[in-house]
Amino acid sequence: MPAPKIKHAKLFWLGFFVFMFLVLAAHVVPVYAASTSTPALSPSPAFDVSRSNATTTKEIALTFDDGPYGTSTAEVLDILEKEHIHATFFLIGKNVEEYPALARREVADGDLIGNHSYDHSKKLATLSQSAFELNLLKAQLAIVSNTGISPTIYRPPYGLLSDAMHKVLVKDGFHTDFWTIDAEDWNYPKSPSALIIKDILAQAKPRAIILFHDGRDTHVDYPRGNLVDALPTIIDDLKKEGYTFVTVDKFTR
Ligand SMILES: [Zn+2]
Known part of the structure; x- marks a missing residue:
């Protein structure tokens, strides 16, 4: 059937x-x-620009730490203005209280500002979450009250990021930014401008984040002439190589 x-x-x-x-x-x-x-609760891995996007767009970010810092910050701002480019400044809260007009000029010039702790202490990475948060928010208050801007980016001093720091930064809505090229300009005796220029140009590549220092921790009058002398040549040479300059928030994270 x-x-x-x-x-x-x-x-x-x-x-x-x-x-x-x-x-x-x-x-x-x-x-x-x-x-x-x-x-x-454990935060996502730290931003790593080398893995984030394989684009070959010739964009590069200049970043300046430890300011604002008297004449050297003003000189850096003059150079950026003359070159018609923008950069990212990671500010120390204590220095913002010292030089509020310079922090305001960074904002007025169209540069991006971030939080770089209140006092750049080496002990930050050993603190509890609550103690670190106090330092973070003290810097934030100094920046907001003097510029009207509440940064959403944070760069840990010395690049030291503890688990406690990371948890607080995630909780408080900050993006943690590092760098991919260190100019080592903070070390004035060992980094003359010619060496800084040579090292940066040798390492430059699309989406690189270059670390400079327009200040030096909370020191007073630490020489920054090596950076100020090197900067115009670095910018001009990178422009000749076809690079455009962006603030770090423009990169895909
Ligand atoms: Zn620093």
Whole structure:
């Protein structure tokens, strides 16, 4: 009899599809559940520009730490203005209190400002979450009250980022920024301008984030002439190589 055979075939295929559905569901559902579960408190890995995007767009970011810092910051701002480019400044809260007009000029010039702690202490990475948060927000208050801008980016002094710091930064909505090229200009005796120029140009590549220092911790009158002398040549040579200058928030993170 043909009819029962067809019926059996139909039942076989129906059973097969139900079986396959159950197999797939068993595999897919846990993956979906895992991907949508609440993330653990531990923050995502630090931003690594070298892995974030393989673009070859010749964009590069100049960043300046430890200011504002008297005449050297003013000289850097004059150079940026003359070159018609913008940069990112990571400010020390205590220095903002010392030189509020310079911090305001950075904002007025269209540069991006970030938080670089209140006093650049080497102990920041050893502090509890609450003690670190106090330092972070003290710097934030100095910056906001003097510029009207509340930064959303933070660069840890010495690049030292503890788990406690990272948790607080994530909780308070900060993006942590590092760098990819260190000019080592902070070390005045060992970094004359010619060496800074040579090193930066040798390492420059698309999406690089260059670390300079328009200040030096909370020191007073630390010489910054090596940077100020090197900067115009670095900018001009990078322009000749086809680079455009962006603030760090323009990069895909
Ligand atoms: Zn610093």
